[in-house]
Amino acid sequence: MSAEVRVWDPLVRVAHWTLVTGIVASWITGELESERARHAHEWIGYAVLAVIALRMVWGWTGTHYARFSEFVRGPAHTFAYARSVAALSEPRYLGHNPLGGWMVVALLAMATAAGLSGWLSVTDRFWGVKWVQELHEALANTLYALVGLHVAGVIYTSVRHRENLVRAMFTGRKRAT
């Protein structure tokens, strides 16, 4: 067994699984039609926004692999990586690979937009306003589609590099080479 290194710090891991739980819970409570589910849905939304805010701050101030500057690459690097994926010759990254990094950004942005539009929909000003309700649903559905893509990418990359990336998000450790 080759050496393992610490990649994902505790805040990254806790934030990740809290967001997984919150987004799944918001989906379930969004589908259920009851006063209690509505109430829960609203508060889950605020909690998700708070966790995202924390994760964003950590993205500028946190440990090496937690930082946006570590995993958000420019277009040239990202497209080169995408071509290498298509050619089945993509390199392994210890942190997020370039496509995974952009997925993190997309997920955080979409969850923020979905959360804020939900918040808007329960203000006096925008209560019952059709376009706000429809925008919230569209953003949430886009978020769920991105989650599906994210999971597919994680499984694919795990298979390609023969490592369990889901486990790594629990333990924080990855094979060094």
Place this chain on the structure above:
Amino acid sequence: MKSIYFFAAAALFAINAQATGLATCESGNRDGWQTEEKLTAVLKEKGWQVRRIKEDGGCYEVYALNEKGERVEAYFHPRTLAPVPTGAKGHKG
């Protein structure tokens, strides 16, 4: 990994249990329904600011600010325009 199976099961259950809204009405065919405009007028009279009316579970579902300026989501029977308590199933009006 177990938590993922749990969530999948919970989600499937949620979709299956997905109800028809906060209330349902036995409102028959549309010929006997009063119009949304009528309902809006009745509620306006009460001092409500109606934002949106949808049909849900055979009832009219109304998003509005009530006479106290509070956000409300209320159900009304399309034949009688009587308020339908949320949680009511097959309300006859």
